[in-house]
Amino acid sequence: xxxxxxxxxxxxxxxxxxxxxxxxxxxxxxxxxxxxxxxxxxxxxxxxxxxxxxxxxxxxxxxxxxxxxxxxxxxxxxxxxxxxxxxxxxxxxxxxxxxxxxxxxxxxxxxxxxxxxxxxxxxxxxxxxxxxxxxxxxxxxxxxxxxxxxxxxxxxxxxxxxxxxxxxxxxxxxxxxxxxxxxxxxxxxxxxxxxxxxxxxxxxxxxxxxxxxxxxxxxxxxxxxxxxxxxxxxxxxxxxxxxxxxxxxxxxxxxxxxxxxxxxxxxxxxxxxxxxxxxxxxxxxxxxxxxxxxxxxxxxxxxxxxxxxxxxxxxxxxxxxxxxxxxxxxxxxxxxxxxxxxxxxxxxxxxxxxxxxxxxxxxxxxxxxxxxxxxxxxxxxxxxxxxxxxxxxxxxxxxxxxxxxxxxxxxxxxxxxxxxxxxxxxxxxxxxxxxxxxxxxxxxxxxxxxxxxxxxxxxxx
Numbered sequence: 001x002x003x004x005x006x007x008x009x010x011x012x013x014x015x016x017x018x019x020x021x022x023x024x025x026x027x028x029x030x031x032x033x034x035x036x037x038x039x040x041x042x043x044x045x046x047x048x049x050x051x052x053x054x055x056x057x058x059x060x061x062x063x064x065x066x067x068x069x070x071x072x073x074x075x076x077x078x079x080x081x082x083x084x085x086x087x088x089x090x091x092x093x094x095x096x097x098x099x100x101x102x103x104x105x106x107x108x109x110x111x112x113x114x115x116x117x118x119x120x121x122x123x124x125x126x127x128x129x130x131x132x133x134x135x136x137x138x139x140x141x142x143x144x145x146x147x148x149x150x151x152x153x154x155x156x157x158x159x160x161x162x163x164x165x166x167x168x169x170x171x172x173x174x175x176x177x178x179x180x181x182x183x184x185x186x187x188x189x190x191x192x193x194x195x196x197x198x199x200x201x202x203x204x205x206x207x208x209x210x211x212x213x214x215x216x217x218x219x220x221x222x223x224x225x226x227x228x229x230x231x232x233x234x235x236x237x238x239x240x241x242x243x244x245x246x247x248x249x250x251x252x253x254x255x256x257x258x259x260x261x262x263x264x265x266x267x268x269x270x271x272x273x274x275x276x277x278x279x280x281x282x283x284x285x286x287x288x289x290x291x292x293x294x295x296x297x298x299x300x301x302x303x304x305x306x307x308x309x310x311x312x313x314x315x316x317x318x319x320x321x322x323x324x325x326x327x328x329x330x331x332x333x334x335x336x337x338x339x340x341x342x343x344x345x346x347x348x349x350x351x352x353x354x355x356x357x358x359x360x361x362x363x364x365x366x367x368x369x370x371x372x373x374x375x376x377x378x379x380x381x382x383x384x385x386x387x388x389x390x391x392x393x394x395x396x397x398x399x400x401x402x403x404x405x406x407x408x409x410x411x412x413x414x415x416x417x418x419x420x421x422x423x424x425x426x427x428x429x430x431x432x433x434x435x436x437x438x439x440x441x442x443x444x445x446x447x448x449x450x451x452x453x454x455x456x457x458x459x460x461x
Contacts, residue, residue: 116378360455382453
């Protein structure tokens, strides 16, 4: 077994065994391992030794455990090809070692949040607009919206996704706008308008031996007509000329095409991947109330307002005392803020830096960098981050995703009775620090188009 070096952290198989479901089974023969290198957003890498049959979900859970992250089932392993400008999230059931075998030397795995991985199971009606869906004749051309997802998962049904796409000609720089449709048997285009007659159909790509990727710099690398490019790549070490490049008019269309590809290729397996975390939660809920530690059970509420402390037996009084103590601490903190402020226009040292400990705060990043991070982590409603304002050194910016569009809201400082507050609605709602502001808008929409739901988070491995 290799030993740990100063340059990288090697996670041993012993540590894997407690997390990987197959590691403790009665297997015949030696257990095969392989070295995998994972990169975080900051470009730092971690070397991991994993069993050959470890899935992407198991590896993510291992990295969550080792990085002390919150396991909210939104972490993903990303296959990234920097020279081609391609990336995709591995499906939870995919074998990591198998995927690595098809990657080139410059390709890498990234560990990243992806809140949109199973968004189509949570909000299926937000996908596949009516004009994009066609059905075989047996269905009489109409399917109730509530059954849409069922028919995509049912291998015996015959849905099709159709529409016009820009398609890049193989080996050329030019793009053509073609009528394209996706079936379980593959992706086709019509050589004559919107005709679906067999003599007018030509196969663009199959599903079984390919994967679908988003293109991160389509206009620069491939002269794409829009920013919404995606790519179908064979499951092998592929040259640029073998890639099938496609482009849509908007983000919603691109998301729908990519989602349909995944549904047709993996079907019910995707739904099972989605349900596993929910089933675990249900299983845990059947147990009795959590066992508390001895020290926790021995805690009591105390009143120290007099010369001698006393135990508060009445639970209502204990709750009231706790609330009063919390308010007293906040008032003391506010008084310290006022006394410690270097000028009436600057917040105190505490309120001006406490947000920097939060995962949703990203400091002096640019607007373009905030867009990139939101795009990478899923573009779901409520995905947000906070950053320093570039135009106003005394302000901050809330970057929020809603309906796959990214919006920016400036958070300004305002003064009242010698105290500094933060507000994003010109002082109508004021907060003593940015943590309080975020917590409020996680519970209340206020002036925002939606509540803050998902913090845009980076992790260092």
